[in-house]
Amino acid sequence: MSANPNANANFQQTFNQVLQMMLSVSDKVSDLIFSPGRPPQVELLGQLRAVKIQGLEQLTPAHTQAISQVLLANNAANIEKLEKLGSADLSYSVPGHSRFRVNVFRQRGTEAIVMRVIPNRIPSIDDLSLPPQLKQISELKNGIVLVTGPTGSGKSSTLAAIINLINETKYYHIVTIEDPIEFIHPHKNSTIHQRELHSDTPDFALALRAALRQAPKVILVGEMRDRETVETAMEAAETGHLVLSTLHTVDAAKTVDRIIGVFPKSEEHIVRTRLAQSFRYIVSQRLIPRADQRGRVAAIEILRSTMRTRDYIEKGETAGKSLVDAMKDGEIEGMQHFDAVLEKFIRNGTISKEDGISYATNPGNLMLQLSDLARPAPNESPKTPTGSYRNPIEGRQAAPTDNPMLDMLER
Numbered sequence: 557m558s559a560n561p562n563a564n565a566n567f568q569q570t571f572n573q574v575l576q577m578m579l580s581v582s583d584k585v586s587d588l589i590f591s592p593g594r595p596p597q598v599e600l601l602g603q604l605r606a607v608k609i610q611g612l613e614q615l616t617p618a619h620t621q622a623i624s625q626v627l628l629a630n631n632a633a634n635i636e637k638l639e640k641l642g643s644a645d646l647s648y649s650v651p652g653h654s655r656f657r658v659n660v661f662r663q664r665g666t667e668a669i670v671m672r673v674i675p676n677r678i679p680s681i682d683d684l685s686l687p688p689q690l691k692q693i694s695e696l697k698n699g700i701v702l703v704t705g706p707t708g709s710g711k712s713s714t715l716a717a718i719i720n721l722i723n724e725t726k727y728y729h730i731v732t733i734e735d736p737i738e739f740i741h742p743h744k745n746s747t748i749h750q751r752e753l754h755s756d757t758p759d760f761a762l763a764l765r766a767a768l769r770q771a772p773k774v775i776l777v778g779e780m781r782d783r784e785t786v787e788t789a790m791e792a793a794e795t796g797h798l799v800l801s802t803l804h805t806v807d808a809a810k811t812v813d814r815i816i817g818v819f820p821k822s823e824e825h826i827v828r829t830r831l832a833q834s835f836r837y838i839v840s841q842r843l844i845p846r847a848d849q850r851g852r853v854a855a856i857e858i859l860r861s862t863m864r865t866r867d868y869i870e871k872g873e874t875a876g877k878s879l880v881d882a883m884k885d886g887e888i889e890g891m892q893h894f895d896a897v898l899e900k901f902i903r904n905g906t907i908s909k910e911d912g913i914s915y916a917t918n919p920g921n922l923m924l925q926l927s928d929l930a931r932p933a934p935n936e937s938p939k940t941p942t943g944s945y946r947n948p949i950e951g952r953q954a955a956p957t958d959n960p961m962l963d964m965l966e967r
Contacts, residue, residue, distance in 0.1 A: 568626050572650045578607050579654060579673070584851065586708070588656070588671040592617045601851050617666040624660045624667045633754045638662070647674075647736035647752070657712075657738050674738045678720045679713055686714060687856055689890035690839065693800075694721045699836035699861070700793045702780075704805045709841040710854060711802045712738050718800065719776060722746060728773035733763040735778050746774075753778075761785045768792055777801040783818045793834040807894060807917055808838040808859035809879045812869055832870035836861050842894065844901070844915050847908045853901065855915065857894045859883055880917070895922050902926060 578588050578598050587599040592615050595606040612619065627648050628634050638644040643661035648671065657672040681691055693701055701718075703711045716739040722728060728746045735753035742748075749770075757763035760777055761784035767775050768791075780786050780801050789799045805811040812831065819827045840857040859865060865882045873879060883893035898912040899922060909926060916922040 567622060571623060571626050572653075574609055574612070575650055575656075575671075576653060577609055581605065581607060586673055588669075588673070590615055590620050590623055590669040590671075592620055592666045592668065602845065620667045620669060623669055627658055627660055627669065631755070634660075637754070638667075645735055645753075647738070655738070655740070657736055675713075678739050678741065679717050681717045681721060684710070684713060684717055685854070686717065687858060687890075687892070689858065690714075690718065690837075691721060692890070693718050693837060694725055696798050696836055698793055698796045698798055700789060700799045700801070700831075700834050701837045701839070702801055702803055702811055702835070703839045703841070704803045704807075704811050705841035706804060706806065709843050711841065714839065714841065715776060715800055715802065716741075719748075719774070722774055723748060726773070729771055730774040730776070731767045731770055731772040732776040733757065733760055733767070733778060734776070735760070761788055764788045764792065768795070768797070772797065774798045774800065779803070780815070786815055786818055790830050790834050794830070798836075805840070806842075807840045808857055808883070809873070811838050811840065812879065828870050828872070832866040835869070840894070842915050844898070844907050844911050847905055847911075853906055855894055855897045855901065856892070857883065857897070858891050860886065860889055860891050862886065862889055893917070895925075898922060899925050902929070 574596065575588065578596055579585055581598050582600055585598045585600055589597040589599065589604065591597070595614060596609055596612055597604045597606055599605075624638075627646060628638070628644070631646070634644040634646050638660055643659060646658050646660070648656045648658050654676065655674040657674060659670050661668055661670075681688070703714050705711055719730065719732070719739075719741060722730065723741060723744045723746045726746055730741075730746050730748045732741070732748065732750045733753070734750060737750050737752045741750065749772075751757050751763055753759065753763075757766070760779065760781060764775065764777055764785060765788050768788075775792055775797055777785065777789060777799065778801070780789060780803055789801060793799050803811055803814055805814050815831055816824055816827050838857075838859040840859075842855045843852040844855055845851075846853050859879055859882070862882070864886075865879060868877055868879055868882060880893050883891045884896065894915075894917050898907070898916055901907045902909050902912040903926075909929060913919045913922055913926075
């Protein structure tokens, strides 16, 4: 790219126009992808789609290198990270239009870019059709709340909705530590300070330890990546803070195993005891294609702190005493497990039986539960009389119409 500032500004303006053209494909675009040898692409409802842009019918390595330079914007820390580690995370904004979470990475000697779309409006729990019992998290005074799931399952949107609810209903000091900052939270009743890795702080653990001296009531940690971050988060929870964070785990039980696994075996007993006493919720998410092909629906697993679940975490799971058993029996306490949610989705026609089984924690058991679906059941219809679908998590009807806010869960 030219060192001429005017040329750089012109290229940035052109790039911003390209971004707007790609976003105009649909209000459900979740990601933009720039890869050498391919045209610019958008991910729409889980499928990649090429976008025809004159002059960019096939991106070259020079194109993606120029784009990466615009995105890195002479940020020395990100440039060094890309050179040393082969990838860099950052945020990017088109003023007045859109914000993105960006990953620039090297592949086959060239650079490629993936840009996750961040909605301008912060979603609410109702916007995302999340289980209403999650609103109770805003009333917690301390402890750890974890939102888990694979990449792209909507963890950031769920956490943003919870933080937004606290911001609207409490007069707290909230500190977030993110990589990068995604949703911009304005001050409402609460005061929010958002810190970004590499520009405001070098790592999660250091920023989290510093947060303990910044008098927050609520601390959001973008991700628990290492032992030091996990240990400091438990310390924060034990000293009266509410800590919200994420993990890339598939369900509640695996989340407990992951946390315990970052510590030496010799410390397992004390870690189990600390985790049992400090956790409040583990919320796990999976996105499944809708049967009506209008996007995806979130299946949510909720593990809540009760005398029973604390005991299972502290002493370890055994036959008949597993966290799944506790969730199965804990509906009155606001708990639910994946396979029961999937069964309800299948029975009311929200998702197909094949998709539900492929996303199940225990496919064999779910198939047995659904064995009666092998033959038509009298007086049973998968749809309500109006043709809308009933959301089994919330127990209320949700029409299968296009709703951009619901699609935030894909982001």
